[in-house]
Amino acid sequence: MDIFPKALLDGYRTFREQRLPTEQSRYRDLSVRGQAPETMVIGCCDSRVSPEVIFDAGPGELFVVRNVANLVPPFETGGTYHGVSAALEFGVAALKVKHIVVLGHAQCGGIRAFIDKIQPLSPGDFIGKWMAMFIKPGEVVEQRDRESMQDFTTRIEKAAVFRSLENLMTFPFVRARVEGGEMILHGAYFGVAEGSLFVLDPATKEFRNVRKSGGE
Numbered sequence: 001m002d003i004f005p006k007a008l009l010d011g012y013r014t015f016r017e018q019r020l021p022t023e024q025s026r027y028r029d030l031s032v033r034g035q036a037p038e039t040m041v042i043g044c045c046d047s048r049v050s051p052e053v054i055f056d057a058g059p060g061e062l063f064v065v066r067n068v069a070n071l072v073p074p075f076e077t078g079g080t081y082h083g084v085s086a087a088l089e090f091g092v093a094a095l096k097v098k099h100i101v102v103l104g105h106a107q108c109g110g111i112r113a114f115i116d117k118i119q120p121l122s123p124g125d126f127i128g129k130w131m132a133m134f135i136k137p138g139e140v141v142e143q144r145d146r147e148s149m150q151d152f153t154t155r156i157e158k159a160a161v162f163r164s165l166e167n168l169m170t171f172p173f174v175r176a177r178v179e180g181g182e183m184i185l186h187g188a189y190f191g192v193a194e195g196s197l198f199v200l201d202p203a204t205k206e207f208r209n210v211r212k213s214g215g216e
């Protein structure tokens with residue numbers, strides 16, 4: 001155990017002493033009945049943007065898939081390794097979640113890498129290839145006149161949420177449940193510094209601050 005990170009062992013002890021006693025019955029119940037989360041969250045790997053923390057969720061409440069820049073690739077059956085598609089298939093077709101939330105966030109490193117067109121971090125250029133799906137053929141993503149770098153970055157971070165929502169609808173099993181009124185897709189954006197949450201208003205296509213719009 002010497003090489004296992006001490007912070008994690010300490011964290012687990014705190015969990016076992018403080019959280020587990022209050023949630024033991026819930027864990028036992030979930031282990032017998034299985035999970036039945038109503039919400040799936042597609043978030044970023046970013047360590048500051050943990051869906052369970054932001055939504056104060058307990059065990060069994062959120063079905064989460066995280067990847068660089070909270071992206072959902074377009075539906076396609078070629079290729080071999082479809083991590084997001086497999087999670088979607090299970091969350092939607094097996095667990096039958098009622099909501100999917102795409103959670104974008106401020107200061108996203110994946111988006112930043114995309115904007116800055118960074119050099120590959122390794123010969124595989126996995127981030128570059130992953131982020132490339134973000135743009136459609138012929139689409140140009142660039143800073144507008146008089147748009148600050150900050151505003152540009154925020155705009156693209158939010159565009160990633162829109163793109164993921166759009167791509168979600170390319171999955172036949174997602175589209176069927178959405179059109180059948182059995183599942184709703186949502187967009188959200190987390191402001192890291194303030195801990196603020198913005199939720200996408202489907203009518204105006206704008207992100208609204210949850211606190212300001214009285215949606216608490």
Ligand SMILES: [Zn+2]
Pocket residue numbers: 044045046068069070105107108109110111
């Ligand atoms: Zn991110």
